[in-house]
Amino acid sequence: MTPAISVSKLSKHYKVPEREGGMKAAVASLFNRKYRTVKAVDDISFSIEPGEIVGFLGPNGAGKTTTLKVLSGLLHPTEGMVNVIGYEPTKRSHDYLRQVALVMGNRNQLSWDLPAIDSFELQRAIYSIPASEFKKTRDDFIDLLELKDLVNKPIRNLSLGERMKMEIVGALLHRPKVLFLDEPTIGLDVTMQRRIRAFIKEYNQRWGATVLLTSHYMADVEALCKRVIVIHHGQTLFDGELSRLVTQFSSFKTLGVTLPNPEADLSQYGEVLTRDGARVTLRVAKSKTSQVTANLLSDLQVDDLTVEDTPIDDVIDSVFTSTEEAK
Amino acid sequence: MNPIKLALTYLRIGVLNEMQYRVNFFIQLLQSFISVATGLIGLSLVFGQVTTLAGWSRPELLAVMGVHLLMGGVIRSIIQPNMERLMDDVRNGTLDFALTKPADAQTLISVREFRFWQLVDVIVGMVVISIAFFQLKSSLGIFQLLGFLAALLMGGVMLYSVWLMVTSISFWVIRVQDISNLFEGLYAAGRWPIGIYPDWLRTGLTFLVPVAFAVTVPAEALTNRLDGTSLLFAFGMTILFVIFARGLWLLGLSNYSGASS
Numbered sequence: 001m002t003p004a005i006s007v008s009k010l011s012k013h014y015k016v017p018e019r020e021g022g023m024k025a026a027v028a029s030l031f032n033r034k035y036r037t038v039k040a041v042d043d044i045s046f047s048i049e050p051g052e053i054v055g056f057l058g059p060n061g062a063g064k065t066t067t068l069k070v071l072s073g074l075l076h077p078t079e080g081m082v083n084v085i086g087y088e089p090t091k092r093s094h095d096y097l098r099q100v101a102l103v104m105g106n107r108n109q110l111s112w113d114l115p116a117i118d119s120f121e122l123q124r125a126i127y128s129i130p131a132s133e134f135k136k137t138r139d140d141f142i143d144l145l146e147l148k149d150l151v152n153k154p155i156r157n158l159s160l161g162e163r164m165k166m167e168i169v170g171a172l173l174h175r176p177k178v179l180f181l182d183e184p185t186i187g188l189d190v191t192m193q194r195r196i197r198a199f200i201k202e203y204n205q206r207w208g209a210t211v212l213l214t215s216h217y218m219a220d221v222e223a224l225c226k227r228v229i230v231i232h233h234g235q236t237l238f239d240g241e242l243s244r245l246v247t248q249f250s251s252f253k254t255l256g257v258t259l260p261n262p263e264a265d266l267s268q269y270g271e272v273l274t275r276d277g278a279r280v281t282l283r284v285a286k287s288k289t290s291q292v293t294a295n296l297l298s299d300l301q302v303d304d305l306t307v308e309d310t311p312i313d314d315v316i317d318s319v320f321t322s323t324e325e326a327k
Numbered sequence: 328m329n330p331i332k333l334a335l336t337y338l339r340i341g342v343l344n345e346m347q348y349r350v351n352f353f354i355q356l357l358q359s360f361i362s363v364a365t366g367l368i369g370l371s372l373v374f375g376q377v378t379t380l381a382g383w384s385r386p387e388l389l390a391v392m393g394v395h396l397l398m399g400g401v402i403r404s405i406i407q408p409n410m411e412r413l414m415d416d417v418r419n420g421t422l423d424f425a426l427t428k429p430a431d432a433q434t435l436i437s438v439r440e441f442r443f444w445q446l447v448d449v450i451v452g453m454v455v456i457s458i459a460f461f462q463l464k465s466s467l468g469i470f471q472l473l474g475f476l477a478a479l480l481m482g483g484v485m486l487y488s489v490w491l492m493v494t495s496i497s498f499w500v501i502r503v504q505d506i507s508n509l510f511e512g513l514y515a516a517g518r519w520p521i522g523i524y525p526d527w528l529r530t531g532l533t534f535l536v537p538v539a540f541a542v543t544v545p546a547e548a549l550t551n552r553l554d555g556t557s558l559l560f561a562f563g564m565t566i567l568f569v570i571f572a573r574g575l576w577l578l579g580l581s582n583y584s585g586a587s588s
Contacts, residue, residue, distance in 0.1 A: 072427050076581075094429035102427045109424035118340045125336035126428050126435070128329075 055225035161192035341441030397452025404445035482541030488572035498579030
């Protein structure tokens, strides 16, 4: 099967003007501007199969948005090849743009003063969607996201979450085959995040769409993506199944111990993470987990004991910190 | 995508939306009234001193005022709102949305906004022109009318092109918000036929900010001052402005990388 998205040795470098603070430097930079090259993306390769939902992870400034912008045709790659469903995005051919969608959680495209239903009409005109297909898709989406009572209100009267739902409907009315979602749930409450996640999943299953998603909420990633690509400083750190990320990068487990004697010192067993009354959590090397557990149970009187994998957030965090230290 | 159909869809939705805010209609009417009143006071002050101004009689200058008002209405209802939105989009990075649409980006950014009530100025301008004609006691021939409409259209296209060029600068400097004010100031100069201004200002108002083509030339067409050569020259200038504007816009686009990364 040909991949839906293939990126090979992609680099995107920016030239940014650089100056020191202060008046003198500001005036000097008017005449003699110094530039610094920022490697937003530096030699990234991956490919995504049709219908896959892939999570694109990395801290702020890692190069996620830049990659998404290259894929959606907004930026020209400095080097490397990019192909999405048989098109070269940079050419921005109308045929290509008709089949993709870019959703940015922190920016709105729907007109502030118009009710969403009118903005949808504009989308229809831009994408030349046939009337019957448009109406069906629109009403389906409105049902799925429970927006019926809101579509006639001006966007400015909606809550952040309602607005985001409208944005997603607007962005997907033309039933794109490929979705680039940049932080689609940013700033939303848990219920709203869950609703949007469910919608993305539904869309993906119903239309077989390929989805590349960035999010800082690991819950989004865990719910939607089997596979993740982790990038940092513009380079790929990991590309594979989410579960493998945990085993590969987490060499620790978390032990939760409840003791009748809250004063007991447990530092000899592992690194004490939290202490909340009688409940203590410990970080223990994976290889020593069974040994430490046995010791705890034999040495102390224990009311309750749990062994857990490190939460995914912490795993990601440790991936980034470990590469920082390696540098 | 058919650009005309797209423009009409935006127009329709813009009108429907503005209909909800009827107060704007009355505010606009009041504004038009004030600008007509101050214009008339200006005219009577001038003609208290002289009988003609650079060869223009009083009713002819009234016609110039009418054209100025009419074109001002076109600018404020279509050109200015679209260009201001473009500036905002460049600054906020929301231009990304326009650029990921399967449509010519220049067309798209030029038709998105429409301030319906500003068209009041267009109507009032036409009324003022009619009154001027009534005072001139002359009739409007068909060629005169066609010449006037052609000059008006070309003037409008030139003004649009200049706005687009200036707005395209926002791709490099991001903050061009004050441009609107500057432009308004220059456009105000068009209230008088540009023949009254010194050479250097006349050149500027012709080739840099084509207020001359937008107001004086159509008014000349109305008052039988315009010959075919001038109209042809205006046509050539229109083509040049359109080409330059398109070029600068495309250059700006290639320089655009969206706000933040």
